[in-house]
Amino acid sequence: MAHRAEPPDGGWGWMVVLSAFFQSALVFGVLRSFGVFFVELVAAFEEQAARVSWIASIGIAVQQFGSPVGSALSTKYGPRPVVMAGGILAASGMLLASLATSLTHLYLSIGLLSGSGWALTFTPTMACLSRYFSRRRSLATGLALTGVGLSSFAFAPLFQWLVSHYAWRGALLLVSALSLHLVACGALLRPLSLREDPVMGGPGTQLTSLLHHGPFLRYTAALTLINTGYFIPYVHLMAHLQDLDWDPLSAAFLLSVAAISDLVGRVASGWLGDAVPGPVARLLMLWTTLTGVSLALFPVARTPTVLMALAVAYGFTSGALTPVAFSVLPELVGTGRIYCGLGLVQMVESIGGLLGAPLSGYLRDVTGNYTVSFVVAGAFLLAGSAILITLPRFCSSASTSKPRDLVTEAVDTKVSLTKEGLGED
Numbered sequence: 001m002a003h004r005a006e007p008p009d010g011g012w013g014w015m016v017v018l019s020a021f022f023q024s025a026l027v028f029g030v031l032r033s034f035g036v037f038f039v040e041l042v043a044a045f046e047e048q049a050a051r052v053s054w055i056a057s058i059g060i061a062v063q064q065f066g067s068p069v070g071s072a073l074s075t076k077y078g079p080r081p082v083v084m085a086g087g088i089l090a091a092s093g094m095l096l097a098s099l100a101t102s103l104t105h106l107y108l109s110i111g112l113l114s115g116s117g118w119a120l121t122f123t124p125t126m127a128c129l130s131r132y133f134s135r136r137r138s139l140a141t142g143l144a145l146t147g148v149g150l151s152s153f154a155f156a157p158l159f160q161w162l163v164s165h166y167a168w169r170g171a172l173l174l175v176s177a178l179s180l181h182l183v184a185c186g187a188l189l190r191p192l193s194l195r196e197d198p199v200m201g202g203p204g205t206q207l208t209s210l211l212h213h214g215p216f217l218r219y220t221a222a223l224t225l226i227n228t229g230y231f232i233p234y235v236h237l238m239a240h241l242q243d244l245d246w247d248p249l250s251a252a253f254l255l256s257v258a259a260i261s262d263l264v265g266r267v268a269s270g271w272l273g274d275a276v277p278g279p280v281a282r283l284l285m286l287w288t289t290l291t292g293v294s295l296a297l298f299p300v301a302r303t304p305t306v307l308m309a310l311a312v313a314y315g316f317t318s319g320a321l322t323p324v325a326f327s328v329l330p331e332l333v334g335t336g337r338i339y340c341g342l343g344l345v346q347m348v349e350s351i352g353g354l355l356g357a358p359l360s361g362y363l364r365d366v367t368g369n370y371t372v373s374f375v376v377a378g379a380f381l382l383a384g385s386a387i388l389i390t391l392p393r394f395c396s397s398a399s400t401s402k403p404r405d406l407v408t409e410a411v412d413t414k415v416s417l418t419k420e421g422l423g424e425d
Contacts (some may be wrong), residue, residue, distance in 0.1 A: 002071065002187075003354075004038070007192075007335065007360060008192075009132075009134055009135055009136050010138075011088070012132070013132030013133055015188050016129050016132050016189060017129060017140050017184070018146035019188035020125045020126060020129050020147070021143065021144050021146065022181065023083070023121055023125050023147070023185040024144060024145050024151075025147035025148060025150060026090075026178060026179055027063070027090070027121060027122050027128065027210075028122075028152075029150075029151025029155050030178075031056060031059065031060060031149075031151060031231070032151075032156075032259070033158075033234070034055075034235065035156075035213045035236065035237060035238040035255065036054045036156060036159040036160050036238065036278070037159065037163070037171070038238070040129070040163055040168040041055070041198055044102055044103070045121070046181055048104060048238075048361070049239065049365060049367055050132035050362045050364075051103060052103065053235060053236075053357040053360065053361035054111070054357075055106045055110050056110075056114065056155075056231070056235055056317070056357055056358065057111075057354050057358050058110075058111030058115060058299055059114055059115040059116075059118065060115070060175075061110045061115070061351075061353045061354035062112055062115025062118075062233060062303065062350075063118035063119045063349040063353075064117075064346040064350030065121070065293075065346075065354075066115070066116055066119030066347075067119050067123040067342070067343040067344075067347050068347050068351075069120070069343075069345030070082055070121070070343065071121045071123055071124065071340055071342065072247075072343070074126075075129065075339050075340075078191040079093030079124035079125065079127070079128045079186070079189045080187065080190070081186070082120050082186070083120060083121045083124055083125055083186030083189060084182075085117075085186075086118065086119065086120025086121035086182060086186070087118075087181070087184075087186060088180070088241065089114065089116050089117030089120065089183025090113075090114045090117030090163050091338050092117070092183070093109045093110055093111060093114030093115070093176075094109070094114055094172050094173075094175045095172075095175075097110045097114075097174040098172040098173040099169070100314075100352045109306050114179070117179075119346075121182050121185070124177075125186075125189065125274070125340060126326060127342050128192070129141065130326065130329075130330050131192050133177075135274065135349075136274060137274070138272075138273025138280065138323055139274050141270060141297045141323040142268075142322075142323035143201075143266075143270060144321075144415040145266050145322050145323055145326075146263050146266050146267055148275075148319075148322070149188060149261075149264075149265075149315075150263055152258070153256065153263065155419040156253075157242070157253065157256055158251045158261065159175070161418050162247060179361070185410070191323030192395075202267030205271075207277065207340055209337070210341055211334060213332070215391055216332050217326065218332055219332060219345070219388075220348045221387055222384040222385070222387035222388050223349045224348055224349040224351055226325075226352070226384035227352035227356065227379070228352030228359075228378070228380040228388075229295060229377030229379070230291075230356070230381065231329060231353065231357060232357065232373065232374065233258070233295065233298070233377075234255070235357045236370055237255065238252065238255060239364075240369075241307075243369060245265060246395070250301060254308065255311075257308060257312060257315070258301040258309050258311040258312070258314055260315065261314075261315030261316040263402070264316060265315065265317060265318070266319040266323055268316075269283065269321070269324055270324075270325065273324045279331075279391070279393050280327045280331065283323045284385075284388055285385045285389060287318075287320040287321035289326065291386065292377075292379070294310055294313045294314040295377045295378035296375045296377075296379070297383065298374040299369070299370060299371035299376075304389070328340060328391075332391075333358045338365055356377070359372075359376070360373040363423035369392075
């Protein structure tokens, strides 16, 4: 355990960034490239798109709904053993999925078991990273999450090649081997004790405080709506392109182009989040709005050139919103409550992750194409961006580009709660 008065903004924190980089690649890079398996599983089990969509949706939902468990365990035992255990669960789920004989087996293996492993890896790692950085938090988060973009660029064609040569069962077996590297990522995490930690109280006190915190609740609602439409292209874009008579490898290449743009967007947004004056929530609202518009325009595009341009636009803006989304939360609740706050946000927004892809698949089954699916997905993101406008200091001209550690506010809140009972933070 390292003891610091304030986040060090560097030092071993860069090793935590490295760990988060590979961990995000092995979790969300796999999820984003699952569209390659989606087409194969529809054909192998002769099931409707909506039913097969539940595999990825259950995995996303379990990862997010189980995040408070990972947060609580990390608070008690530290993030290192929790993330290492999660890596073993994630790899085991993929291993069992390669032996599946029905969709139910895939729901349990990838959805439940691997999803549980992802729940124990992602939230504790990102919370640990947020505690190591203050002034450079957006940049550090952006660099860590570039692992998603790089892995999406590499995994989509890689998985397609593996499926072509080893079928979907052999490909899942090799994905299991990749997932086992999450154990090494967990070994790099070093827990950090900050001066404000005792002020924030235990998990129960923090949870009660957050549930009475209006801005936190509104922010959680916005991210839930955003999450409902965010993953739709990575599950159904490849199937949409095949409906347009695209070759599977060409469709996989388009996903890789979006992944490259996603990578650039994460780094650029991380730098802008620390450099541009004003609340970080403004940048989040901007990127969310542009992502929603690009999603809604996908059904209109028919030519390869337009589809490529939209893929670049969607990749950049969807990648850009991610690091600032993580940077807004410490500004709202403070780094002392980041484990509890991030876990609670991930749990609630799992509702969007659970319903998004099946709703998109259902609309496709009803209408016969993905036009309505992509329009509705874009509408969810636009609704989320509208809620972000209600966050505190959104219209303020004061510079909040450097995330603020709310130690003083936390002390006042602690005293207030002790003397007068619970109220809004």
